[in-house]
Amino acid sequence: MNDHEVPAGVRAPRLRQGDRVRIVAPASPPTRDGVARGVKLLTSWGLQVEIGPHVFDRWGYMAGRDEDRAADLNSAFRDPGVRGIFTARGGKGAYRIVDDLDLVAARRDPKPLVGFSDISHVHLALWARAGLASLHGPFANWSDEWTGPASAEALRSALMTTESVVLQQQRGEVTTPVTVDGTATGVLVGGNLDAIRTETGAGLPSLRGTILFLEHQKGTGLGEVDRALTQLTRSRALNGLHGVVLGQFLGFEGAADDPSLGGWGIIDVLRDRLTRLGVPVLGGIPAGHGLHPPTIPLGTIANIDTAAGTLTVGPAVH
Template structure:
């Protein structure tokens, strides 16, 4: 496998009005009413929305069996008329099927996969095995209070234009306190911290020459954050890392251990990497999240407070 630092990214074509797109559920079962909102949103852009056969299946915390969820994904990738694949939600389970993706078809006919959270596992696998750019963006369980018109417009621009994407640091985000260092450039890769950590030894590519994007959601304790970051550092996959783009940190406001907060844990661990950090990015599980490509060239500028990312479509 060619080094991910040197391999050119495969950019899917941008979407146009009239294009067919498909909603699938690679992880947990979505709410039908929220998915209907997502259908309305994309239909308003002139897209033709289809639903995977098993989009509303339910099996414990999964949207049906591994076989059926994987079949929906691969059917969407193999259908030449489908021009983008949208995850209805994250949750749990995408990591169970990431190794079964039809990477040969994806390389031959790249199309964007849009999603975040547990869908991070699929983004990592698609980049590692096929070099295809993904889109870290909101799921199609569309809930307007969490993702309003500005959020929707950012998603539309990322998919239907070839404009450069600029995300600005929000000083109100908890992670803004960790911003430090000089500007750095590299390919952007990552997503949900727990899912990135879980991909070690399987779907996580080398981040030599990359900018690591991480966001945290509803913590299970400060020790877990410590464990996740330490595992990443010991994996060897962060050697040659050029910077960290730190998104939203959700659910840790009241987490304190012997005077330490989540910021203390992040500061302690990330300092060992000795790379620039741009925090405060509105990317992740918080309100009004931005949309960014994964796999294209990005620059973090801590002094300016900006993350600039090359388009994820051509």
């Protein structure tokens, strides 16, 4: 298989009114109020919502013990009546259970799974080891302030219609100036940079022929972004990419004014690490840990056009 023949993931049937869906917590625990809001939203779409038995467990900073979190997710994969899976929260812990997922069951009965951040570990496993498309989208631990009506409609459309998703570059995003001109087509994979870095040498699939989507949360410095991208480069994980899409990299405001950083900011780090790949880079996509997140199919064919400033992604459902 050459770089131009990377297979798109198998798409699950789209959700319909009356379908039964389940909320699970593969990572950190959600709040009861947030999940109640999520249940209300999903129910308003005509879905029948169930909550996994361990969603509100707590074991350290995770939503229950590893075996219980994995069991909830596997039960949702195995139950033929469950037609969609919504993760309750990211945080920490999904990386501990990806090797315990019943990917045979997931492949036998494809159903859309939604989440982001630490759930990027699950997305990568579904695509690399089960050949499935999934959805980088909001958690069921719903917040009207953080998500809002636009996010809700984007999620509903991505799950209940077969329309492509089109995202427009935003000039106000910090990654917009990192854009490298060109067009590219490939299967869109990726998500949270920390998660992708963590999978290096373990569960990270070949990225040849793909478009890599990257976003980053608050709480780490420029050096951590540099280390992550350098690790991916040194491991040759980025060899053969068709393109890169940059979402939100948050928390780096004012970094260029820190004298200890030599005048560098996040734009400098991203340019230094990514422009040498020699592929188109589309920065400024408003997706990640910021307010009002969109829903982005992963594991499906995507196109980036830097002149138009657009990312167009095929649906994750059929």
